[in-house]
Amino acid sequence: MNKQELVDAVAAKTYDSKVATGETIDAVIAAITGELTKGKTVQLIGFGSFSTGARAARVGRNPATGAEIQIPAAKTVKFTAGKAFKDAVNGA
Template sequence: MNKQELVDAVAAATGDTKSSVGEAIDAILDVVTTTLARGDTVQLIGFGSFSTGARAERAGRNPSTGETITIPAAKTVKFTAGKSFKDLVNGA
């Protein structure tokens, strides 16, 4: 499902217009990304939690040349599914 399909599904479920649903989804995504950029966690009960993590600098290898390279440290985004979501996906 892409973003437009999500907008269509939410609009059909709520009876709101596609434009207002699109604006609401854009606002939600903006708040979530801003919150994660600050390093805070976003927890949606029943769905899951989004948080940031850190990946340390590490050594890697260039597959073309075999040369050893240094892969710089980076921030990552993590998602942990909530129990209700896991149960739904697993058919429990």
């Protein structure tokens, strides 16, 4: 499912326009992104939580040439599924 298909599905469930639903989904994504950018965690009870982590700098290898390269440290985004979400996916 891509974003447009998600907008269509949510609009059909809520009987709202696709434009309004698209704006709402964009606002939710922007709010989650904003909180994660600040280093905070977003918890959606029954669905899961989004958080950030840190990846240390390390030495990698270029697969084409075999030369070593430095890979800089980076922030990562983590998603942990909630129990209700896991149960729904597993058919419990």
